[in-house]
Amino acid sequence: MDRGSERDTPPGRGAGDAAAGRIPLAVVVVDRDGLVSHWSSGARRLFGVGREEAVGRAAADLLPVSGALPEDLHGDAMPDAYEGYDGLGPDLESSLGGRTAYATAGRARLVPHGQEADGERLDVLWWAYPLVGPGPSRLLVLAADATRLRDERGYDDETAERISPGFARHTELPASEELERRLPEILPNMGPGLSGRIVSQVLELGYPVLEFSQFDRVPVTPYWGVPRRAGRRRAEAVVPQQRTTPVVVPSGAEQELEYAAVRERLEFLNEVSSAIGSSLDLGETIREVTSAAVPRFADFAGTHLRAAVLAGEGFPDGPPDAQTVMFRVWVEHNDEPGRWDDTVPVGESFAFPEHTPFYKCMVTGEPVLIPRVTDELSERISGEFEKRDLRPLIGGRSLLIVPLKARNVVLGFMVLMRRPDRPGFDDMDRTTGAELAARAGLVLDNARMYTYQENVADTLQDSMLPQVTPRMAGCDIATRYLPGTRLGRIGGDWFDTIKLPGSRTALVVGDVMGHGLNSAAMMGQLRTAVQTMATMETPPAQLLRNLDDLARRLGDNYLATCLYAVYDPIRGELHLANAGHIPPVLVRAEDGSSELLDLPTGAPIGVGGVPFEATRVKVSPGDRLVLCTDGLVEVRGSDIGEGLAALCESAAHPAASMDDACDTIIRALNTRGGRKDDVALLMARLNGIPAEHVAEWRLEADPREVGRARRLVRERLLAWGLPQAVETAELLVSEVVTNAVRHAVSEPVGLRVVRTDALLFEVTDDEPGLPEMLGAGPYDESGRGLRVVSRLAREWGASASGHRKTVWFEQALAGRR
Structure with a gap:
């Protein structure tokens, strides 16, 4: 406790006795709705209500400040909770109506929280400051326990009854600058902006004081705020020392200060932990x-x-x-x-x-x-x-x-x-x-x-999504992937495009049920299996059957949907099979109409024992095929039919490019509230390959046909205006046709050349065994053909279907490698 000045000394007390000045204060801030928004630890000690219980509660239920609260906020409950006895309450409330811009003060006897109404009442002094400006804060309330003041200072009942709360200009008090600096310490855990605004208004409306008589005023300063350990040098005391009399510390005050300091730090740490x-x-x-x-x-x-x-x-x-x-x-x-x-x-x-x-x-x-x-x-x-x-x-x-x-x-x-x-x-x-x-x-x-x-999740997801080539033979591709909003942002949705022999392209979209790393791992396994079977020219229905068998071997919980489509740009045809996936949308270039393709739905991958069917659909150059996962069209609480209708409508919207078309779909459907699943979207514009860019011949199984093959290829390339490609093409065709003629059994050898952004050569014979690249020695007369093809061609490969095999290679055109 601090020693006060001589004017702190109440009537009838000796000069050497302790004086009022530093007292515990309760600090409360009330918002515009009359609810408590800030509640200090001092308020908890005085009123017996914790911060968690007080904040958000009506101030009229907790505080005895009837004259400072609007009438509609304290209602009829307040008179039962406390009684005013200094004559200020009713008159002040009547004259001010609770809507004054002036500070008010009073004294009341309050029933402690949780006690009976006829029990012992607290003697509470209070000051209330109306607050203006931005933000919800509308009232600052300071309160002190007059009973404690009487007991600690040794005032008798007659003197204590004469103490009343009041206001004074802070410049009228000793050490006014120090008072102003210390005032923010009583505010309960506020930022500098709000506390600074409140302090400026308190100083303008009047500093809280205790009035012992008309002429004796003592500034009220708290020793709860930023606590101090007992025994520290109190160089920051706000009341000047005008005497050399030693400080009188009431019995037990040092232990209480120590307890208050520890309690304040614990409360600070608790508040920080929650913040x-x-x-x-x-x-x-x-x-x-x-x-x-x-x-x-x-x-x-x-x-x-x-x-x-x-x-x-x-x-x-x-x-x-x-x-x-x-x-x-x-x-x-x-x-x-x-x-x-x-x-x-x-x-x-x-x-x-x-x-x-x-x-x-x-x-x-x-x-x-x-x-x-x-x-x-x-x-x-x-x-x-x-x-x-x-x-x-x-x-x-x-x-x-x-x-x-x-x-x-x-x-x-x-x-x-x-x-x-x-x-x-x-x-x-x-x-x-x-x-x-x-x-x-x-x-x-x-x-x-x-x-x-x-x-890690983003890296894993990115590594599992393919790097799709925007231009395939006879079609343009655009894709989008949106991670889910669930924690981890990783799921089992995927898309893929796979180059197939015959200038065909496989288009795949799949969705593993569930989320997280397990779904992503399963997605990676299924995607790899699809790629492997697709390059082996497995028909769509058979591919899904094989995938179903694989999923059941991997585990009972492996379930996924998958849509697999093969686009043949030469025939203008789609070959599709579906395993429980939502149907694709086909946008017709002729009239701009869009439709959901009617496909046999099939069962999801992993169910087992269910047949899969394939469907062929004729398409025209310029048509667009849209495949997506259900995360784009399905929202919890809504009918999936609404999402599919929105997908058809947005897919048919004209767009300057494929990327713009994808963005249009995403904007139209991703704004629907409640989406948590990841989304995979794949769009293909089916351009087709004109008939004049395809040349086919049948060659007899005769070594003399090799020279004819070279001549036919030379003439076609010159007709297409590609003389720079003739020499390499003749060499490669000669090597591949020679092998086909040598291994053909009875049927003719097929030779096809397709012109897209590269030259595709395909040689087919009736010997199903795939060729092998051999290690030829310096004196070997054979075994170098595929090495030559591998060195000079951009890509090459071989596939078998039924009793026939096809060896193909691509030759890059000048400037397009």
Whole structure:
């Protein structure tokens, strides 16, 4: 307790007795709806109601301030809760109507929370300040326990009854500047913006005082706010010392101050713990952790993290050292704007020099406390950093550096500082700061792990999605993939395009049921199986049957839908089979109409024992085929038919390009609320291949036909205006036709040349055995043909169907490789 001035001495007391001045205060803020928005620990102690129970409750149910509340907010319940006995209540309420712009004060006897109405009542002094300006805050209430004031100060009942709350200009009081500086400390955990606005209005309306008579006023200052340990030098006392009489401390006050200090720090840590970690976003978590310390615990806070943590990578290996790069990721302070920006900019990365307190904290993992940074120390610290003068920023300040750790590994550290005019950090602050950093370290590590898992999931998903070539033989392709909104953002949707012999293209869309890594792993297995079977020219229905068998062998829980289509641009035909997937949309180029293709639905992959059917659909050049997964058209609570209708409508919308057409579909359907599933979309414009760009011949199984094949190819390429391709084409055709003639059994050999963006050559014979590339020696007369093809062709391959096989190769045209 503090010693007051002589004018603090109540009538009838000796000059050496304790005087009123510092008393416990309850601080409450009421919003525009009459509900409690802030509730201090002092309010909990005085009224017996905790913060969780009070915030959001009607103030009229808790506070005895009838004259300051609008009439419709306190209703009829208030008279039963308290009684005014100083004559101010009814008259004040009648004259002001609860809607005054002036501060009001009063005194009341209040029934303690949870006690009977006929029990002992609290003697409560209160001050109420109406608040104006932006934000919901509309009333600040200060309250004190007159009974405690009487007991601690030794006032008798007659004197205590003469004490009343009032207001005075703060300039009329001793040490007015100190009063103004200390006033924000009573506000319950507010930011500097809101607390500054409230303090300015309190000073304008009048400082709270206790009136003992018409001429004796004592300024009310709290000793609950920023607590102090008992026995510390109280250089910041707000009431000037006008006598040399020693301070009189009531019995038990030191223990209570110690208890209050510990309780306040525990409440601070509890509030910080509930405020940080509201988001798993690493950047947001860093800002929350740094901002939590300012201004209540420190005037400056800067957070530094290791590069691996900031990048969301795996857990850092080993302790940091002199080569460990730290990033300054956020700075929070209540100094004038811009003061720190140039010297300690956010985003800067560097290794901290040895022989600095920052390095000591980083490598030891223990807090470093410097009560005051001396000129010598600030000079030494500043000298370790090139081209920056830290002395004006750290000189004279109290410095506390706390490590941010998780699983006993230092992830970074936080630098905390207090201005010279504020009490320096002490051992209790070191403990509080260490606990704050420990909780912050766990929250940051959780955010780091989440970011790491997000990166792993994104990388896995990206690696499993194919790099689709936008131009295939006779068709153009555009795709979109949208990750789901569920945690992890990884699922089992996929699409694929596969080049097939005969200038054909396989178009695939599939959806593994479920989400997460298991679904993604199954998707990868099924996609690989589809690619393998497609290149072996497995018919669509047979491919889905094989895929179903594979899924059942992999496990009972493997279920997926799949739509497999083969486009033949020469015949102008689609060959499709469906395994429980939503039907595709076909947009006709002739009239712009769109339709859902009527396909046999089939059962999902993994059900087993269900036959699959294939359907052929004729298409024209310019038609568009749209395949997607159900995440695009199905929303929980809505009929999937509505989504399919929207898909048909948006797919038919004219677009300048394939990418624009995909974007139109995504915009039309992805705005529907409730989408959580991932989405795969594949669109193919079926351009076809004109008949004049295809040449076919039948050759007899006679070695003399090899020369004819060369001549036919030469004439066709010259007719197409491709003389530069003749020489290579003749050589490759000669090698492949020679092998076909040699191995043909009885049927003629087929030769086909197709012109697209490259030249495709196909040679077919009736020997189903696939050719092998042999290792020919220097004296071998055969075995070099496929080596020549492999060296000169852009691509080549072979496939067997029935009792026939086809060897094909592509020759790049000049400028199109």
